[in-house]
Amino acid sequence: MLKPLNPILTVAVAPHVHCGRTIRRHMIDTLVALLPAALMAVVVFGMGALRVMALSCAVAVTTEALLNRIMKREQSVDDYSAPVTGLLFAFLLPASSPWWLVTIGSSASITLGKMIFGGLGGSPLCPPLVGWAMCRISWGSWMDTNATMLSSQLAAPLQQLKYFGVESIASIHYQDLFLGNQLGGLGAVHVGALLVGAAYLLLRGHISWEIPAGFLGGLLLTAWIYRFMDPAAYAPPLFHLLAGGAVFGAFFLATDPSSSPIGRLPDVIFGLMAGAMVIVIRVYGTYPDGVPFAILLANLFTPLLDRIRPRPFGGPYSFLNGREGA
Secondary structure (H helix, E strand, O other): OOOOOOOOOOOOOOOOOOOOOOHHHHHHHHHHHHHHHHHHHHHHHOHHHHHHHHHHHHHHHHHHHHHHHHOOOOOOHHHOHHHHHHHHHHHOOOOOOOHHHHHHHHHHHHHOOOHHHOOOOOOOOOHHHHHHHHHHHHOHHHHOHHHHOOOOOOOOHHHHHHHHOHHHHOOOOHHHHHOOOOOOOOOOOOHHHHHHHHHHHHHHOOOOOHHHHHHHHHHHHHHHHHHHHOOOOOOOHHHHHHOOOHHHHHHHHOOOOOOOOOOHHHHHHHHHHHHHHHHHHHHHOOOOOOHHHHHHHHHOOHHHHOOOEOOOOOOOOEOOOOOOOO
16 A cells, blocks of 8 residues: 655745744834833823823723724734824823823724724724824814913924914024924924934834935925025924924824835835925914824825836836836
8 A cells, every 4th residue: 555645845825934023023112112202201291191191002902902802803902003003192192181082082093093994904094193183173172282281381383383473483492392392292292212213113124214204305395495485484494393293203103004105116205295295284274283184194195106016127117007117
C-alpha cells in the first residue's frame, strides 16, 4: 500500500511574512506620542484637563465594548483604538467642558465616526472630528474657550484675530504660542509637545511625511498670499501655524489612515487642500479655528483622490479613470 506523499508546496492566504507590526502596537505608540501634550495640558489648564481626557477615554472604551456586544461582534477594545479616539477628541475640547458634553461627543465619535461604518479602518471621516463637529454645531457656546474659561489669564489668539483684527494680536509672542500659552483645545494648542510626539511617530514609521508636509505647506502658502495682498488685514503665516490646532491637525488628525488617501501624490494633494481650507475658513468662516472642518471637508475628497493610480512602469499617472494613461 502506497503511503501518501507529504505536500511539497503549501498554498495559504497572505501575509506570508509578518513584519511584526500590529494595530495594538500602533495605537500604543500613538498614545505615547500624545503623552507630552497631555502632560502639558494638565500643567497649563490644571486638573480640569485631566478630568476631560480621562472621561473621554473611558466613555470611548465603554461605548465600543457595548456596541460590539449589541452587534454580537468580537470585542475589539483590546487594540487600544478606542482610547486613542477618545483622547484625540478630548484634545479638541476646552478644559472646562461639562461632563455631559464630553460623554455625548466621545460616544458619538465611536458610534457615528467609527462603529457605524464597520469599526476600525472603515470610516470615511476622521472619527474624533465627527464627535467634535456634532458638539460644536449643537452646543457652540459650551465649546467656546473664550466663553467657558473667562477666569483664565491666557489669550485666545484666533478669537482675537477673528473679532478684533490684526492689531489685537500684535502683542502676542510666538514663543508663547509655541509653548501652548494660549486658549484653545486642551491638547491641540501645545505645539512644542505635539512636535515631539509627531517626531516619534515619524521615526517609528506610523505616519508618513507627505500629508503633514502638504498640510503645513498649504496653510503657510495660503496665509502668505492673503498677507501679501493686505498686511494690515491678514495675520502672518507663522501666526496661523502656531495658533490653534494647525500642528495637531497636520500630524494627528489629517493622517488618520481610514479617512486619508493612499499614495504619495494623493497624500500631498490631500494635505495641500486641507491646509489651504484652514486659512479660507479662518478668514471667511464663522468659526475662528478652521482646522477640524477643513480636515472633514478634505476627507470628502479622499475617494476621488484614491482614483489617482500609481504610475505604470514607463507610463504616466492615470487620473480619475482607473486605466493606464494614454
